[in-house]
Amino acid sequence: MLRKKLFRIGLSSAVVTGMLLGLMTVTHAAKRTVNLAGWGAKSGVLRSFGVNSEAVYHAAIKEVNDAGGIKMGDGTMAKIELTYYDSACNAEQGIAVARKVASTTQALVGFGPTCSGVAAASFGIFQKKVDDPSDSGLQFPILTDTAVRNGLAKISQWTFRNTPNEPDMYDKLFAWVRKNNPDLKTMFGGTETDQGHSKGTYAKVIGPAAKRHGFTWATGEIPAMTGQIAKGWKELLDSSSNWLMNDTNFSVQVRKFKKSQADMLIISSHPFTTCGMLKELARQRVKPKILIGLTSSSSAETMKGCAKQAEGMIIPTSFAPITPEAKKVAELAEKFGGAADLHSAAAWENIFIVKRVIEETGIMGKPETLQSDRRKMRDGLEALESTNGLMGNIKRVQDEGEALKPYVFVQAKQGNWEVIYDPR
Numbered sequence: 001m002l003r004k005k006l007f008r009i010g011l012s013s014a015v016v017t018g019m020l021l022g023l024m025t026v027t028h029a030a031k032r033t034v035n036l037a038g039w040g041a042k043s044g045v046l047r048s049f050g051v052n053s054e055a056v057y058h059a060a061i062k063e064v065n066d067a068g069g070i071k072m073g074d075g076t077m078a079k080i081e082l083t084y085y086d087s088a089c090n091a092e093q094g095i096a097v098a099r100k101v102a103s104t105t106q107a108l109v110g111f112g113p114t115c116s117g118v119a120a121a122s123f124g125i126f127q128k129k130v131d132d133p134s135d136s137g138l139q140f141p142i143l144t145d146t147a148v149r150n151g152l153a154k155i156s157q158w159t160f161r162n163t164p165n166e167p168d169m170y171d172k173l174f175a176w177v178r179k180n181n182p183d184l185k186t187m188f189g190g191t192e193t194d195q196g197h198s199k200g201t202y203a204k205v206i207g208p209a210a211k212r213h214g215f216t217w218a219t220g221e222i223p224a225m226t227g228q229i230a231k232g233w234k235e236l237l238d239s240s241s242n243w244l245m246n247d248t249n250f251s252v253q254v255r256k257f258k259k260s261q262a263d264m265l266i267i268s269s270h271p272f273t274t275c276g277m278l279k280e281l282a283r284q285r286v287k288p289k290i291l292i293g294l295t296s297s298s299s300a301e302t303m304k305g306c307a308k309q310a311e312g313m314i315i316p317t318s319f320a321p322i323t324p325e326a327k328k329v330a331e332l333a334e335k336f337g338g339a340a341d342l343h344s345a346a347a348w349e350n351i352f353i354v355k356r357v358i359e360e361t362g363i364m365g366k367p368e369t370l371q372s373d374r375r376k377m378r379d380g381l382e383a384l385e386s387t388n389g390l391m392g393n394i395k396r397v398q399d400e401g402e403a404l405k406p407y408v409f410v411q412a413k414q415g416n417w418e419v420i421y422d423p424r
Helices: 002-030 047-066 091-104 116-123 166-180 196-212 233-239 251-260 271-283 300-310 324-335 345-361 367-383
Strands: 033-040 077-086 142-144 159-161 186-191 264-268 290-293 314-317 386-389 392-397 402-404 408-413 416-421
Touching (some): 033 091, 033 345, 047 345, 077 091, 091 116, 116 196, 159 402, 186 196, 186 251, 196 233, 196 264, 251 271, 271 300, 324 345, 345 386
Parallel strands (some): 033 077, 142 159, 186 264, 290 314
Antiparallel strands (some): 386 392
16 A cells, blocks of 8 residues: 555656646747847947947837837747947948858847948948849848948848938028028038048038038138039038047147138037037137037037037937937936937837837747848838837838938037927
8 A cells, every 4th residue: 555655646746747847848948039239339439329329229128128028920928138249430340240140149130330431341241132142241130220321221131220311401400500590601611531420421411411502611612512412522521621530639620610710610520529629619719600510429428528619519310308208218328328319219219120020020039030030020121111219200211221210400508409490
């Protein structure tokens, strides 16, 4: 009797143990992760841009994960994990990161890079046209948050951007300036010639837009600059007073600014050299009637570096904490060690865009489905006609992979960027 009882107990224990092991196996199998990769400038002069984007990505991921995660194609709820790399503002480093992420990781989609020059170089190693058997380029979807130079997404059908449309914003800005300042006639400016975004936007977008709306070059007409985008851009650069991204002395450049006696001065650069120029303008007592800046300088970094000297500067931007959701993101960015601006705020939107595409296209998130999942993500991004942004609806230019985002004009006032015009 005792032996039979012990046998029954042993048998029951074995059954229970087996059931528990089975449940553990099912539970383990049910766990799934959406792996994402990001890269940006976390070192060098522009390191704050990468730091800000990474902070907002982590804030957005926590928001999604805390709400239960993402529903995969088979109904499994998955949590997001992000690995964020430093690509500095270096093309070779950016290419190396892109190759590594696409070829050796389980990342479904990539976010980045910071600098437009890095994007231009690295996007070139991706397959230009989907399903082209003669093109062995990387087949990995990218959704950029920061690199803003116009036209970058056209390089590959695997690359998409959630960045502001600068040609549209600066066209609207100079139309507004002309309407509200009919007495202003002349302009002069300069840019960082070794930084793709600031240089390209200044010469191909800002200068022509100002010309288009009736402003003339203060030191003599530039016939090649007709007002059309990119027309006469080399001649404009030759006529400007320029500098480099790592420069710290701007006395020569500012003397040319001062000598021009222009009504409107344009400083197309990132926060570090923008502050250098502004401080030297103040030292040489140059006081233009109006001062225009680059989109990327509508940031906390500019206010931290030269709030007093930036007073009055006007910049178009696709982010300002003027909606409840935008205010929340600005607060969360600080909690995660960064700041929200037109670049990093796009990181928040990107996470929710990816979540939407995953849930609408049935992405599985399994190792064996990685390649098909990446293709579904690419196709899903291309199919989007509009998405929800922090400042309103974002429309997408389908054949270019670009976005058309809501925007406002901000002005530096007493240490803050204040909205002075909201066309929404």
